[in-house]
Amino acid sequence: MTAENPEEEIREQLVAVFGQAEYPVVDPMELIPVLPDGAATTFEAPGVSLGAMELGMGYAEYQDYPYDDVEALVADLMTGLRDDGVFE
Numbered sequence: 001m002t003a004e005n006p007e008e009e010i011r012e013q014l015v016a017v018f019g020q021a022e023y024p025v026v027d028p029m030e031l032i033p034v035l036p037d038g039a040a041t042t043f044e045a046p047g048v049s050l051g052a053m054e055l056g057m058g059y060a061e062y063q064d065y066p067y068d069d070v071e072a073l074v075a076d077l078m079t080g081l082r083d084d085g086v087f088e
Contacts, residue, residue, distance in 0.1 A: 006048045007081075007082075010048055010078075010087075014073075014077060015071070015074050017043075018070050018073055023070065031056075035052050038052075048086060050086070059076075061080070062076045062083075
């Protein structure tokens with residue numbers, strides 16, 4: 001990845017991975033098959049490491065299924081991460 005900052009790098013990784021899902025996605029369990037290491041998948045950038053399960057469970061309140069496209073899903077996840085101060 002050649003992102004200029006950790007927030008953008010994480011966003012790019014989320015789009016790349018979750019963009020492989022078949023949309024609409026009506027349940028978070030539908031995303032597990034696209035994770036490269038299944039539930040053990042991590043998204044990493046300088047100073048940031050997020051497990052797929054952490055995203056799914058820890059930021060569930062930000063997710064509003066069904067999702068018609070990857071951009072909407074990633075936007076909600078990124079809102080949760082920013083609200084939680086992950087990139088500060």
